[in-house]
Amino acid sequence: MKTLARELLFPLIAVIAAFVVGGILILLVGDNPIDAYRLLLGSALSWPDGIGYTLFHATPLIFTGLAVLVGFRCGLFNIGVEGQLYIAAFATAWVGIELANRSSWFLIPLCFAAAILAGALWAAIPGVLKARFGSHEVINTIMLNFIAVSLVSYFTQYYYKVPGDPILQTAMIGENAHIPRLGSFIPGLPERIPLNVAFLLALLCCVLVYLFLWRTKWGYEIRATGSNPSAAEYGGISIRKQIVVAMAVSGALAGMVGINEVLGYRYRYYDGFSDNYGFTGIAVALLGRNHPLGVIFAALLFAMLQHGGIYVDGFSENVTKDIVQVLQGIIILFVAAESFFKWLVGRARPQANQLPRVRAVTQ
Amino acid sequence: MRDVFTLSLIASTIRLATPLVLAALGGLFSERSGVINIALEGKMLAGAFTAAAVTYAADTKLGMGNASPWVGLLGGLVAGLFIAFIYAVSCIRFKADQVVSGAAINILMLGIPGFLSGAFFLSSGSTPQLPKDHLLPQSPVVIAITILILVALIWYVLYKTPFGLRLRSVGEKPEAADAAGVSVSKLRYSGVLLAGMLAGIGGAYLSIGQSSLFTRNMTAGRGFIALAALIFGKWRPVQTLLACLLFGFTEAVSIQMQGAVKLPSGEDIPVQFINMVPYVLTIVVLAGFIGSSRPPRALGVPYQKEK
Numbered sequence: 001m002k003t004l005a006r007e008l009l010f011p012l013i014a015v016i017a018a019f020v021v022g023g024i025l026i027l028l029v030g031d032n033p034i035d036a037y038r039l040l041l042g043s044a045l046s047w048p049d050g051i052g053y054t055l056f057h058a059t060p061l062i063f064t065g066l067a068v069l070v071g072f073r074c075g076l077f078n079i080g081v082e083g084q085l086y087i088a089a090f091a092t093a094w095v096g097i098e099l100a101n102r103s104s105w106f107l108i109p110l111c112f113a114a115a116i117l118a119g120a121l122w123a124a125i126p127g128v129l130k131a132r133f134g135s136h137e138v139i140n141t142i143m144l145n146f147i148a149v150s151l152v153s154y155f156t157q158y159y160y161k162v163p164g165d166p167i168l169q170t171a172m173i174g175e176n177a178h179i180p181r182l183g184s185f186i187p188g189l190p191e192r193i194p195l196n197v198a199f200l201l202a203l204l205c206c207v208l209v210y211l212f213l214w215r216t217k218w219g220y221e222i223r224a225t226g227s228n229p230s231a232a233e234y235g236g237i238s239i240r241k242q243i244v245v246a247m248a249v250s251g252a253l254a255g256m257v258g259i260n261e262v263l264g265y266r267y268r269y270y271d272g273f274s275d276n277y278g279f280t281g282i283a284v285a286l287l288g289r290n291h292p293l294g295v296i297f298a299a300l301l302f303a304m305l306q307h308g309g310i311y312v313d314g315f316s317e318n319v320t321k322d323i324v325q326v327l328q329g330i331i332i333l334f335v336a337a338e339s340f341f342k343w344l345v346g347r348a349r350p351q352a353n354q355l356p357r358v359r360a361v362t363q
Numbered sequence: 364m365r366d367v368f369t370l371s372l373i374a375s376t377i378r379l380a381t382p383l384v385l386a387a388l389g390g391l392f393s394e395r396s397g398v399i400n401i402a403l404e405g406k407m408l409a410g411a412f413t414a415a416a417v418t419y420a421a422d423t424k425l426g427m428g429n430a431s432p433w434v435g436l437l438g439g440l441v442a443g444l445f446i447a448f449i450y451a452v453s454c455i456r457f458k459a460d461q462v463v464s465g466a467a468i469n470i471l472m473l474g475i476p477g478f479l480s481g482a483f484f485l486s487s488g489s490t491p492q493l494p495k496d497h498l499l500p501q502s503p504v505v506i507a508i509t510i511l512i513l514v515a516l517i518w519y520v521l522y523k524t525p526f527g528l529r530l531r532s533v534g535e536k537p538e539a540a541d542a543a544g545v546s547v548s549k550l551r552y553s554g555v556l557l558a559g560m561l562a563g564i565g566g567a568y569l570s571i572g573q574s575s576l577f578t579r580n581m582t583a584g585r586g587f588i589a590l591a592a593l594i595f596g597k598w599r600p601v602q603t604l605l606a607c608l609l610f611g612f613t614e615a616v617s618i619q620m621q622g623a624v625k626l627p628s629g630e631d632i633p634v635q636f637i638n639m640v641p642y643v644l645t646i647v648v649l650a651g652f653i654g655s656s657r658p659p660r661a662l663g664v665p666y667q668k669e670k
């Protein structure tokens with residue numbers, strides 16, 4: 001119980017502190033923070049729109065949060081989730097378009113596989129580069145994000161765009177590839193709200209990631225590599241293999257964003273669809289203390305903010321939805337500098353708050 | 364392909380490379396002192412927004428006329444410095460994870476300009492247009508000379524002064540530097556703050572040099588290209604300059620071609636592939652396929668004094 005309370009304490013303090021700093025900024029631009037926050041958080045609680053859209057926005061964030069988490073647990077910083085989800089979403093649409101006439105039983109699993117495999121393969125590239133050449137995954141994943149965006153934009157523009165369409169997006173996927181919206185079986189939830197079964201898949205993935213990391217041998221080896229690489233290697237674990245496996249699993253989770261986006265929401269690949277999901281995933285994982293359960297709560301918080309941002313834009317005088325991004329940045333800053341709070345209450349000298357890192361594996 | 368290499372292309376290469384050179388050289392100071400700088404993007408955004416806003420204020424509210432872009436430039440520098448200070452305190456004083464704090468700064472700076480411009484200019488993320496004659500000089504010759512002097516100066520500081528020697532030693536072997544009586548955190552503070560100043564100026568050049576206003580997310584990844592150039596340039600000033608020129612050239616080509624580059628054989632190279640060049644080259648170099656690019660040894664490791 002004591003550890004749980006401690007685990008909850010710092011994220012809570014970080015969020016409150018971020019809201020205080022954000023409130024000061026809102027005051028500075030001449031608005032009332034209480035009103036702004038009421039719009040920002042309150043609008044997410046209405047039924048069915050507020051809750052429906054919040055859960056819809058939470059879906060990709062749970063996937064990206066889990067993706068970043070798996071990386072962190074192996075001592076890797078996957079900052080390339082954004083690129084992985086783009087590649088995966090495009091691959092999902094590609095299968096959905098090319099095999100549009102097949103039956104749902106065949107097509108939907110194939111589209112799922114496309115999303116998962118494409119994400120995993122794209123993420124495995126920096127994994128292999130690190131395992132084989134020791135080059136830093138942070139730099140490589142950043143570079144691969146830009147390459148991914150250019151690559152899918154090229155394929156969309158040259159091969160899959162409907163001629164004459166002014167928007168950079170692919171043609172529609174076959175109807176057999178659509179996955180059901182939750183509105184079709186939850187009474188009172190209209191089907192226009194794009195919340196779909198990918199949300200249930202996201203919750204399932206939280207359970208699966210927990211079981212994988214804490215109940216399987218592979219998961220144990222990944223965590224061992226993350227917490228103490230030299231001890232893990234001494235114990236006979238191949239660090240190089242764990243790096244590639246962890247990156248691939250991380251990318252597979254990132255790729256599932258494509259399922260929500262393409263099969264459950266827009267039914268096509270839309271260039272630039274991601275509202276910084278990959279980067280918000282970093283915030284989600286960190287605020288969720290790198291635990292699947294924490295990821296759900298953190299994803300819900302950021303999804304509430306994202307939904308509320310639209311209302312702030314519409315109803316508040318000086319505050320724009322940019323406040324969401326600002327709050328997010330401050331939250332991560334506070335979570336990262338945890339020792340700042342310890343120092344504030346005068347308990348300790350700042351200690352290095354390093355995430356475990358696998359470095360220089362080839363030396 | 365022949366008409367690609369025109370005088371105007373060279374001029375636009377220099378113009379486009381300028382913000383990259385400034386940010387990359389800033390990153391050089393920070394990374395050579397052992398602090399990773401993925402926050403260059405955020406610092407450039409801070410510089411770009413502040414420079415445009417300050418120039419506008421100086422021009423319309425204070426009537427400073429031709430002097431206003433220089434006040435704006437100073438504003439950009441101070442903004443970069445301010446963001447770098449937050450970053451430095453978080454990474455050095457409170458020993459936060461450098462990559463995480465850097466990502467936080469980048470996310471924060473995606474929001475702040477929009478937040479402030481919504482309040483000050485009632486716009487959705489851009490500043491008002493500035494008059495054409497109240498911008499920073501754009502003559503490629505003037506810029507080229509300034510950049511060359513700057514690179515020479517930085518080379519000199521880094522390799523020929525005690526400060527440069529200490530800065531590099533702190534990035535390579537902080538324990539040894541500490542034992543020799545050098546203050547690791549002081550040097551790292553100066554490295555990160557210099558990076559903030561230069562990235563801020565680089566951002567300022569984007570908004571009040573290359574264009575005449577700030578627009579939402581106007582850096583569009585240039586902070587990361589600068590980081591790529593720094594790695595491609597193997598953390599050395601002259602090579603970094605050359606890398607920035609190369610990346611500026613690819614950008615100039617992709618702008619000039621507006622679609623696709625025609626090869627003599629009649630085939631097209633889509634602009635998306637030209638845009639990829641800097642990133643692909645960086646990955647290749649980092650993997651050691653063309654020469655090796657070795658980062659400073661203590662890069663990314665907070666220094667914990669032995670007790």
